[in-house]
Amino acid sequence: xSKMKTSLWKLDPAPESSDHISLESSYGxxxxxxxxxxxxxxxxxxxxxxxxxxIAAITEATDTDVDxxxxxxxxxxxxxxxxxxPTDRGKYIFRIARLIQEKARExxxxxxxxxxxxxxxxRDIDIPLAxxxxxxxxxxxxxxxYAFPNRTPKPLGVAGxxxxxxxxxLMAAWKIAPAIACGNTVVLKPAETTSxxxxxxxxxxxxxxxxxxxxxxxxxxxKVGAAIVDHPDVNKIAFTGSTAVGKGIQTAIAATDKSCxxxxxxxxxxxxxxxxxxxxxxxxxxxxIYFNQGHVCCAGSRLFVQESVFEEVMRKLKHRIDTLxxxxxxxxxxxxxxxxxxxQLQQINQYIEIGKSEGADFYQLQCDLPERGFxxxxxLFTGVAQSNRIAQEEIFGxxxxxxxxxxxxxxxxxxxxxxxxxxxxxxxxxGSKLFNMTAQMRAGVVWANTYNKFDPTSPFGGYKESGxxxxxxxxxxxxxxxx
Amino acid sequence: xxxxxxNSALDSVQILKTYKMYIGGNFPRTESGRYYSPQVNGKxxxxxxxxxxxxxxxxxxxxxxxxxPWASRTAYNRSQILYRIAEMLQxxxxxxxxxxxxxxxxxxxxxxxxxATIDRMIYYSGxxxxxxxxxxxxxxVASSHFNFSVLEPTGVVVLLASQTSPLLxxxxxxxPIIASGNTCVAIANEDQPLSAITFCxxxxxxxxxxxxxxxxxxxxDxxxxxxxxxxxVNAIAADQIGTPNLEAVRADAAGNLKRIADxxxxxxxxxxxxxxxxxxxxxxVKTTWHPIEQISSSGSGx
Numbered sequence: 207x208s209k210m211k212t213s214l215w216k217l218d219p220a221p222e223s224s225d226h227i228s229l230e231s232s233y234g235x236x237x238x239x240x241x242x243x244x245x246x247x248x249x250x251x252x253x254x255x256x257x258x259x260x261i262a263a264i265t266e267a268t269d270t271d272v273d274x275x276x277x278x279x280x281x282x283x284x285x286x287x288x289x290x291x292p293t294d295r296g297k298y299i300f301r302i303a304r305l306i307q308e309k310a311r312e313x314x315x316x317x318x319x320x321x322x323x324x325x326x327x328x329r330d331i332d333i334p335l336a337x338x339x340x341x342x343x344x345x346x347x348x349x350x351x352y353a354f355p356n357r358t359p360k361p362l363g364v365a366g367x368x369x370x371x372x373x374x375x376l377m378a379a380w381k382i383a384p385a386i387a388c389g390n391t392v393v394l395k396p397a398e399t400t401s402x403x404x405x406x407x408x409x410x411x412x413x414x415x416x417x418x419x420x421x422x423x424x425x426x427x428x429k430v431g432a433a434i435v436d437h438p439d440v441n442k443i444a445f446t447g448s449t450a451v452g453k454g455i456q457t458a459i460a461a462t463d464k465s466c467x468x469x470x471x472x473x474x475x476x477x478x479x480x481x482x483x484x485x486x487x488x489x490x491x492x493x494x495i496y497f498n499q500g501h502v503c504c505a506g507s508r509l510f511v512q513e514s515v516f517e518e519v520m521r522k523l524k525h526r527i528d529t530l531x532x533x534x535x536x537x538x539x540x541x542x543x544x545x546x547x548x549x550q551l552q553q554i555n556q557y558i559e560i561g562k563s564e565g566a567d568f569y570q571l572q573c574d575l576p577e578r579g580f581x582x583x584x585x586l587f588t589g590v591a592q593s594n595r596i597a598q599e600e601i602f603g604x605x606x607x608x609x610x611x612x613x614x615x616x617x618x619x620x621x622x623x624x625x626x627x628x629x630x631x632x633x634x635x636x637g638s639k640l641f642n643m644t645a646q647m648r649a650g651v652v653w654a655n656t657y658n659k660f661d662p663t664s665p666f667g668g669y670k671e672s673g674x675x676x677x678x679x680x681x682x683x684x685x686x687x688x689x
Numbered sequence: 690x691x692x693x694x695x696n697s698a699l700d701s702v703q704i705l706k707t708y709k710m711y712i713g714g715n716f717p718r719t720e721s722g723r724y725y726s727p728q729v730n731g732k733x734x735x736x737x738x739x740x741x742x743x744x745x746x747x748x749x750x751x752x753x754x755x756x757x758p759w760a761s762r763t764a765y766n767r768s769q770i771l772y773r774i775a776e777m778l779q780x781x782x783x784x785x786x787x788x789x790x791x792x793x794x795x796x797x798x799x800x801x802x803x804x805a806t807i808d809r810m811i812y813y814s815g816x817x818x819x820x821x822x823x824x825x826x827x828x829x830v831a832s833s834h835f836n837f838s839v840l841e842p843t844g845v846v847v848l849l850a851s852q853t854s855p856l857l858x859x860x861x862x863x864x865p866i867i868a869s870g871n872t873c874v875a876i877a878n879e880d881q882p883l884s885a886i887t888f889c890x891x892x893x894x895x896x897x898x899x900x901x902x903x904x905x906x907x908x909x910d911x912x913x914x915x916x917x918x919x920x921x922v923n924a925i926a927a928d929q930i931g932t933p934n935l936e937a938v939r940a941d942a943a944g945n946l947k948r949i950a951d952x953x954x955x956x957x958x959x960x961x962x963x964x965x966x967x968x969x970x971x972x973x974v975k976t977t978w979h980p981i982e983q984i985s986s987s988g989s990g991x
Contacts, residue, residue: 338831355823357966449946452946453943453944453946454943456939456940456942456943456946457940457943459939460936460937460939460940460943461936461939461940468946470946625945640979644975644977647975649975650973650974650975650976651975651976651977651978652975652976652977652978653977653978654977654978654979654980655979655980656834656978656979656980659830659832659834659978661828661830661831661832661836663828663829663830663831663836664828664830664836664838664976664978665826665828665838665974665976666976667974669843669973669975670923670945670946671945671946673946674946674948676974679826679828679838679976680826681826681838681974689966
């Protein structure tokens with residue numbers, strides 16, 4: 207007998223088609239409004255993490271390429287963008303928003319092929335939010351003085367932006383839209399495993415007629431990011447990624463006048479009280495940690511359940527885990543797709559081993575997995591101690607660490623006992639308790655009776671070692687102006 | 690028994706003030722026993738505590754434990770306490786004028802600085818219960834949620850205080866830091882620390898809870914390193930400490946991603962020194978999402 211459990215129900219395949227997308231077999235860099243080949247840079251393959259099949263060749267930019275991109279951005283800033291009227295800046299950004307909407311299906315398919323996330327998520331979350339983000343900041347371009355009472359905001363100049371692989375197009379939108387709305391020009395580096403939608407965005411930017419050099423995209427590995435950070439003619443660094451790299455950036459720019467915003471790691475507490483709507487909470491726990499394979503900086507990776515409902519919550523949670531569909535990200539029924547890369551899968555598996563060796567109890571969905579590709583079925587640990595590494599360190603995968611608590615004071619202490627402070631979740635039906643709990647969480651985003659919700663009007667960013675600065679909303683403008 | 694002489698006040702030997710530091714509402718000497726003697730016109734003005742790393746740690750512990758209760762005071766209460774500081778300053782203004790003179794200021798300049806210090810404290814007193822309305826937002830998200838963003842204090846802020854404006858610069862920087870609910874460890878002006886310590890006497894008698902403001906005296910280059918590396922400090926306000934110092938602080942601060950505020954402010958200029966963005970600088974933005982239940986039959990209230 208197979209050790210695999212049969213699914214609770216069997217779903218027929220519902221694959222999204224990919225015959226309508228257009229991709230080049232090889233991509234150059236996007237500098238000064240044109241796709242150009244690197245001066246001496248190698249190419250590397252970007253693969254589909256669900257099949258390990260190569261999709262396209264991506265350029266490893268050299269220091270010379272980065273320098274060219276920064277020069278193009280500087281020139282565009284001085285000659286064009288700083289002289290473009292705020293209203294016109296806005297109009298270009300509105301155009302970009304609309305083009306993303308028009309090409310949404312293509313972008314969603316490419317996002318899923320390149321990154322491994324379920325098509326349901328790229329279709330319903332990543333791409334619509336990316337368009338919405340451009341739409342939101344387009345409207346700010348000619349209203350900036352209203353955002354800073356009694357001040358006259360000025361752009362910073364050239365912004366160097368480095369983004370992660372978990373929400374590739376969405377993170378590009380979070381970075382580019384407010385930067386150019388405020389009158390800056392941009393050199394952006396996507397993550398090496400997910401460059402394609404950023405390069406497709408360059409095509410959209412071309413189509414929108416954005417003046418050349420306002421947005422430049424250089425691809426490659428960490429060295430390319432370092433070249434941007436170290437470039438003397440960059441005025442601002444915006445980085446989303448790991449806390450370790452964030453600290454490296456803060457150190458690297460210590461002796462410069464570069465301004466900086468960092469959106470880094472997290473280890474969010476998701477807290478379930480005994481008076482919570484338990485079924486909704488279970489959905490929230492699932493969405494909190496298994497959304498996007500747990501590749502989410504604000505993932506609710508530490509679950510705190512009040513002792514009196516622990517058994518009930520765990521029973522329902524495990525039952526719900528058993529119903530999750532893991533597999534082909536292009537299938538519209540898939541809940542949990544492929545792990546983004548082999549490297550990331552190794553890190554997750556390493557933490558699973560650490561959790562087991564620390565003595566915690568392990569539970570994992572048993573299911574058939576595709577033969578190729580990178581997979582980690584949703585799993586959780588119970589009996590976790592506060593000092594366990596799986597409760598302290600960011601795993602960035604579908605691994606949940608479950609702890610219990612008795613009192614409000616206790617869970618506040620436990621939840622805040624982390625160097626991170628990006629997000630938190632609270633589940634209770636009692637309004638006054640909610641407002642107390644959300645106020646006590648030392649975290650930049652707190653979801654009350656919900657989790658992992660995002661909106662361009664809603665500021666996002668961390669406390670403590672989760673970074674500084676906000677993206678989204680009126681507060682997101684401050685990252686790109688001097689006042 | 691000798692008869693006490695009925696000397697006039699002018700003839701009696703003056704009692705010199707011993708200047709100590711201000712930590713957790715008390716005035717301890719440095720645990721290190723070290724001192725230094727800042728000079729004005731070649732003459733030592735006092736023996737001043739030369740704070741040690743241990744003093745810095747003690748001050749951070751005091752500031753950390755004072756922070757949550759200070760932040761949970763009402764804005765109205767914090768506002769009244771800042772106002773009370775101004776009242777106490779006013780009552781002791783002649784003492785501050787005299788001390789600033791010892792530190793080398795002319796009488797007229799000293800009077801201007803003391804008056805400005807009082808005025809700024811009142812200015813920021815007024816902001817305590819207003820800045821939130823200016824900088825917070827209700828965010829019109831495209832889903833059924835009530836979503837809002839508010840400012841919360843960053844936590845413990847170390848102030849590397851002005852080396853040019855020993856009283857006004859210190860007080861003017863502390864006020865916006867504590868207005869939102871942060872607590873503060875200030876490193877006083879190295880060469881002119883007297884008025885900083887006397888300012889602490891004002892703080893101690895102004896209903897300001899112990900630990901909300903702590904002031905160390907000593908060598909800036911020694912203390913700033915320990916402040917920047919301390920893992921329980923959330924932010925550093927550097928008041929024109931010079932480029933090499935600022936760069937060193939920035940690099941050391943990366944260990945726990947401290948927020949660094951480079952205060953480039955002429956404290957004598959109202960337009961620069963009176964600035965609610967100084968309060969915002971030491972705050973974090975917290976965004977909260979609450980679902981709004983949509984019940985199909987509930988209809989519209991309009």
